[in-house]
Amino acid sequence: xxxxxxxxxxxxxxxISTVSRAFSAPHLVHAETRAKVLSTAEELGYxxxxxxxxxxxxxxxxxxxxVADIANPFFPPLIKAAESQARMRDHHVFVAETDEDPLVEAxxxxxxxxxxxxxxxxxxRLNNGAIEQLAREVPLVLVNRxxxxxxxxxxxxxxxxxxxxxHLVADGHRDIALLTGPRGSWTSREQRRAxxxxxxxxxxxxxxxxxxxxxxxxxxxxxxxxxxxxxxxVLTYNDLMAIGLIEGLDRLGTRVPADVSVIGVDDTILGRxxxxxxxxxxxxxxxxxxxxVDMLLQHGDDRRTTAQVSLQTELIVRDSTSAPPPRTxxxxxxxxxxxxxxxxxxxxEPRGGAAT
Amino acid sequence: xxxxxxxxxxxxxxxISTVSRAFSAPHLVHAETRAKVLSTAEELGYxxxxxxxxxxxxxxxxxxxxVADIANPFFPPLIKAAESQARMRDHHVFVAETDEDPLVEAxxxxxxxxxxxxxxxxxxRLNNGAIEQLAREVPLVLVNRxxxxxxxxxxxxxxxxxxxxxHLVADGHRDIALLTGPRGSWTSREQRRAxxxxxxxxxxxxxxxxxxxxxxxxxxxxxxxxxxxxxxxVLTYNDLMAIGLIEGLDRLGTRVPADVSVIGVDDTILGRxxxxxxxxxxxxxxxxxxxxVDMLLQHGDDRRTTAQVSLQTELIVRDSTSAPPPRTxxxxxxxxxxxxxxxxxxxxEPRGGAAT
DNA sequence: GACACGACGGCAATCGTTTGCATAAATGTC
DNA sequence: GACATTTATGCAAACGATTGCCGTCGTGTC
Numbered sequence: 156x157x158x159x160x161x162x163x164x165x166x167x168x169x170x171i172s173t174v175s176r177a178f179s180a181p182h183l184v185h186a187e188t189r190a191k192v193l194s195t196a197e198e199l200g201y202x203x204x205x206x207x208x209x210x211x212x213x214x215x216x217x218x219x220x221x222v223a224d225i226a227n228p229f230f231p232p233l234i235k236a237a238e239s240q241a242r243m244r245d246h247h248v249f250v251a252e253t254d255e256d257p258l259v260e261a262x263x264x265x266x267x268x269x270x271x272x273x274x275x276x277x278x279x280r281l282n283n284g285a286i287e288q289l290a291r292e293v294p295l296v297l298v299n300r301x302x303x304x305x306x307x308x309x310x311x312x313x314x315x316x317x318x319x320x321x322h323l324v325a326d327g328h329r330d331i332a333l334l335t336g337p338r339g340s341w342t343s344r345e346q347r348r349a350x351x352x353x354x355x356x357x358x359x360x361x362x363x364x365x366x367x368x369x370x371x372x373x374x375x376x377x378x379x380x381x382x383x384x385x386x387x388x389v390l391t392y393n394d395l396m397a398i399g400l401i402e403g404l405d406r407l408g409t410r411v412p413a414d415v416s417v418i419g420v421d422d423t424i425l426g427r428x429x430x431x432x433x434x435x436x437x438x439x440x441x442x443x444x445x446x447x448v449d450m451l452l453q454h455g456d457d458r459r460t461t462a463q464v465s466l467q468t469e470l471i472v473r474d475s476t477s478a479p480p481p482r483t484x485x486x487x488x489x490x491x492x493x494x495x496x497x498x499x500x501x502x503x504e505p506r507g508g509a510a511t
Numbered sequence: 512x513x514x515x516x517x518x519x520x521x522x523x524x525x526x527i528s529t530v531s532r533a534f535s536a537p538h539l540v541h542a543e544t545r546a547k548v549l550s551t552a553e554e555l556g557y558x559x560x561x562x563x564x565x566x567x568x569x570x571x572x573x574x575x576x577x578v579a580d581i582a583n584p585f586f587p588p589l590i591k592a593a594e595s596q597a598r599m600r601d602h603h604v605f606v607a608e609t610d611e612d613p614l615v616e617a618x619x620x621x622x623x624x625x626x627x628x629x630x631x632x633x634x635x636r637l638n639n640g641a642i643e644q645l646a647r648e649v650p651l652v653l654v655n656r657x658x659x660x661x662x663x664x665x666x667x668x669x670x671x672x673x674x675x676x677x678h679l680v681a682d683g684h685r686d687i688a689l690l691t692g693p694r695g696s697w698t699s700r701e702q703r704r705a706x707x708x709x710x711x712x713x714x715x716x717x718x719x720x721x722x723x724x725x726x727x728x729x730x731x732x733x734x735x736x737x738x739x740x741x742x743x744x745v746l747t748y749n750d751l752m753a754i755g756l757i758e759g760l761d762r763l764g765t766r767v768p769a770d771v772s773v774i775g776v777d778d779t780i781l782g783r784x785x786x787x788x789x790x791x792x793x794x795x796x797x798x799x800x801x802x803x804v805d806m807l808l809q810h811g812d813d814r815r816t817t818a819q820v821s822l823q824t825e826l827i828v829r830d831s832t833s834a835p836p837p838r839t840x841x842x843x844x845x846x847x848x849x850x851x852x853x854x855x856x857x858x859x860e861p862r863g864g865a866a867t
Numbered sequence: 868g869a870c871a872c873g874a875c876g877g878c879a880a881t882c883g884t885t886t887g888c889a890t891a892a893a894t895g896t897c
Numbered sequence: 898g899a900c901a902t903t904t905a906t907g908c909a910a911a912c913g914a915t916t917g918c919c920g921t922c923g924t925g926t927c
Contacts, residue, residue, distance in 0.1 A: 206562040207913035210882045231582040250606040430786035563883035
């Protein structure tokens with residue numbers, strides 16, 4: 156049905172190996188012959204079968220891209236950039252989604268491993284051990300995760316968290332909450348570490364709450380807790396959660412930024428259309444996608460690359476942050492230490508209680 | 512390096528064909544033998560090479576999905592659904608993006624055609640002739656486009672337009688504007704046809720304006736025109752445009768929905784987070800993704816399927832629509848609830864000119 | 868005019884699977 | 898007990914390409 160190299164060879168009156176060389180090793184075939192081959196190939200509409208080529212060369216010219224959730228607006232720009240970068244280098248991108256499930260994640264890497272030259276694994280939820288294991292089976296580049304010995308592209312969330320806290324402190328906030336991301340997120344740990352450090356440096360209180368779902372629902376669910384904590388400003392794991400939080404606060408009659416300031420992370424399109432417009436820490440997602448693809452492809456050539464790239468973030472101040480309200484006792488809500496931190500029994504946080 | 516069927520055969524003490532059959536035709540191999548094969552395969556971590564299998568079976572177990580722009584929030588839910596549906600049927604999805612370029616679109620279909628079993632082509636920008644041509648080279652299922660003789664999944668935008676117009680009429684609007692989509696869009700033509708019909712049926716005026724860019728910018732650009740038209744309600748081509756329009760109207764001092772009601776189409780996540788929340792015609796994007804994949808896979812089996820599926824839409828009433836203002840010349844800036852304009856001092860001068 | 872050398876292009880093995888056919892063993896039938 | 902029938906497995910030819918090896922020219926050199 157489809158036209159193969161054999162058809163072209165027959166039509167051009169040469170051996171199939173000549174056809175093959177006309178494409179992949181032009182200098183080995185006479186210019187005239189080559190021209191004839193190329194023109195008949197064109198005429199017949201011949202396209203080399205990449206699968207067959209992959210079988211012998213071992214290179215598929217495909218790369219896999221695994222994300223936790225395509226519908227999370229953080230990812231599309233990354234995918235888009237990776238896609239176009241890959242196309243520039245004559246590769247195609249396989250996108251797959253894990254639904255935030257570590258098991259699905261491992262499964263996908265394995266399933267993809269044979270039909271791609273390498274995999275860009277974004278925001279993995281697997282533990283380091285499992286990732287190292289997978290990296291033995293197929294070239295891997297990590298995004299939003301750092302594992303010793305493995306190439307990775309990360310956002311400098313630590314820097315971003317510092318910027319956010321500093322901004323809030325400069326606005327006069329002294330009691331800040333941090334809504335962390337999902338369990339197993341490297342980014343979340345980094346953010347927490349840096350935020351804690353920045354808060355300590357400035358001598359302000361930081362209430363850490365989590366893990367939370369990195370979605371609107373996660374933000375909505377955390378609203379009550381935030382109000383109870385007495386914090387006048389909140390840094391969230393991502394924009395989605397920030398937007399959910401604003402929604403949740405709104406339902407509780409708490410206004411943003413008048414009563415509580417909110418800062419998101421990622422600078423997704425959402426933050427530009429909500430009201431109030433979201434102050435956020437912009438992460439260079441497109442650049443990350445490009446960098447990951449570049450590393451992966453070069454990785455294939457130079458054997459093991461283990462570069463660890465960290466990309467700068469930037470604070471974008473919009474309308475969801477302002478100075479805290481005057482220091483009169485807030486609302487009628489007495490200090491109500493609400494439900495315990497998520498399902499996570501992890502480190503005990505000082506919680507609740509309207510602090511000074 | 513990787514473990515092949517030969518390694519398993521050797522380790523299990525059987526011929527490779529037995530190993531192959533142990534997987535793909537279990538009834539042809541003795542239960543005991545099969546158990547041994549399976550266990551040694553497991554032990555060695557054997558995974559069949561899909562590319563090699565594809566070479567001989569002609570089925571890659573991959574499907575291609577081509578969209579105009581991944582970053583358009585309309586697509587991710589569709590991709591996500593297609594992805595998970597494909598996985599359920601043991602297939603993987605290749606996502607590619609055309610950047611709205613018909614040439615890239617054709618190129619991608621061709622490049623993908625050899626490594627996938629079929630392609631889901633979403634919102635194509637190519638003309639019917641070119642699409643028919645491509646459909647001859649590889650099984651194709653269209654989304655958001657209907658071409659005679661080709662299987663397709665479309666949204667019933669006509670019905671949606673009817674719902675929207677009826678809703679506005681019921682609210683008391685008698686003068687409605689329609690902002691159409693890009694030139695050549697099948698969806699836009701359908702919407703226009705149905706809206707015109709519904710307006711005529713109800714005896715209300717319909718001002719059609721377009722073509723417009725299906726983006727925020729397109730909406731912003733159309734704002735002035737809308738104000739000039741004197742319409743009290745607007746139906747737009749999609750949510751993005753509706754959100755842009757609201758922004759544009761806001762800049763002109765026209766409030767939504769107090770002065771003008773706006774209805775979008777698609778029910779993207781954006782409409783749920785903007786203020787006012789967007790009234791919109793929800794298109795079942797996830798269902799469309801699933802349906803397209805189903806049709807494609809069944810397509811492969813049953814030879815040529817040419818089913819044309821049309822999915823119902825649904826009106827979701829939120830806060831961007833209300834009754835039209837009293838028919839006296841508008842503008843009294845009486846009860847203006849929350850401050851509309853943020854602290855961002857963009858170009859938000861409250862221009863007072865009454866738009867008759 | 869014989870020889871060596873490059874350039875060109877054919878031959879055939881190979882990649883990892885599947886699958887029609889053949890063979891061998893086991894079972895059933897009379 | 899001979900023959901037909903089933904069942905389980907091996908054999909080898911594909912699938913569509915790449916590539917090392919080798920033969921055959923034509924040309925340049927002495």
